[in-house]
Amino acid sequence: MSTTAQHDEIYRVRHYALAILVVVYTFNFIDRQILSILLQPVKDDLGLSDTAMGMLTGFAFAAFYATLGIPIARFADRSNRRNLVAWALGIWSLMTALSGLAQNFWHLLAARIGVGIGEAGCSPPAHSMIADYYPAEQRATALGIYSLGIPLGIMFGLFAGGWINELFGWRAAFFVVGLPGILLALIVRFSLREPPRGMAEGRSDSADQPSVGETLTYLWAKKSFR
Template sequence: MSEAPSQEEAQLASTEKPPLYTKPYTHYVLGILTVVYVFNFIDRQILAILAQSIKVDLGLSDTQIGALSGIAFGIFYAVLGIPIARLADKYSRVNIISICLGIWSLMTALSGLAGNFWQLLAARIGVGIGEAGGSPPSHSLIADYFPVTGRASALGIYALGIPIGILFGNFAGGWIDQYFGWRNAFMLVGIPGIVLAIILKLTIKEPPRGYSEGRVPDTKAIPFKEVVRTMWAFKSFRQIAFGAATQAFVGYGAIAWMPSFLMRAHGMTSGEVGTALGLIIGIAGGIGTLSGGFLADKLGSKNVRWYMWIPACGFLVAVPFSIGVFTIDSLYVILALYTIPALLSNLYTGPTFGMTQSLAP
């Protein structure tokens, strides 16, 4: 006897409609949104590679550096993500992304003018506020440009912005810091994002909501409590939320302090650290991000549980290698070991993003 489809599986079986836009334009949209996500992580990650220079120049403690990379950014990013996502359900997602991109890029550039901890804290809060409006409307746009069967792959490509952004943030930030100082590094990576915001606004079209799944959008404002109650009713959504939050807690914490660890414990320069971590996370992380999305779409077509089994297996296998990174003395062994968790810890992005968008009513 075959097992009755679960509520989640039934949701995934929604009727798909033919594409509304040409394939080249759809790919262009995905490309632009991916570049926006690249800048999201360049501007987010660059503080980590500059932290040691900022600490010395401004006379900051590790606690203050931790506040700049953690609390200042994380609280505003997490808390404002929900109301901005609500705005994206009602108003133009293209406008929201372009405005938020302009805000976080400007605040990144202004970080280079900070003369003390409080000024830099204010700038990083601004970056967190702006970046909170990047992913929710982007995910929603991609869900309307791509059908369910190819959505995890599309979101996996979009998620390449994470390793690519970390690559460029580390590489550019490290060498600019070494030769021109941390202030110029902030300014040089912040200004191009303002130009990109204008390009996005002028060239990306707002698609009908729910089109790729054949749904008629409900224009009524749904109470926030009802949204939470509806999504929380999905057991799989609760598990996805917990798993993704755990990965973010561990992964971003490690990335934030990895450059300082290599500089202090192993005597590397900011340029050397930027090159090493940029290449490791950019290449290995990129392979993991793409593989996770494509594997999930391939295996998930036979059993939807593969969307979660793939990242779960990746996390478990990565643990012993991650421990080795911080307990082994040899620098070359450390960098070699780090490629494995860099790859495996990025398997989750495409599957979790795709499953979440497919579960959302």
């Protein structure tokens, strides 16, 4: 392959990957925000209190999302990041769809916890992949484009949730926004390329990564760290 053809191929692969990751991140925020526009119909239908709704929109999601973010990021350092994004997307999309089957508080609580667990696996591997797709001088722009998923997801999530609820009810809203994410997870798994680590810098990080224990031992040996 000529240098020009190779450059064109890299250009195509990295921009396709970024476009797909933006869509993934958009779905991340659609599924994260969907409950907020459905609070009143869910509360009325299931007979839930304000405290219960606060638990569903806050703690149930945030506690697991925040707690698992770092371990999942560490796992992303050692595993196939494309597959991790695909699995995470599939999990939170399925849990969003299952929210539409909830018959009580506990069903919806379990589903929201599942959404939090799944969404914790999105950005750490996505950021890592973008860093390997794009060189340093283009990386901030690429990450800025990726971050467009936040406002897009909030906008589409609130609009779609309210519109579908008005026409078909809150259960249908969960189904409609959740199920397409499962299809997107398959697209991620079978069309996205896992970039070699260090590709954007023209190097290959093939050496084994140190374990968490080894890292902590190394840091503890440094007086400045202690």
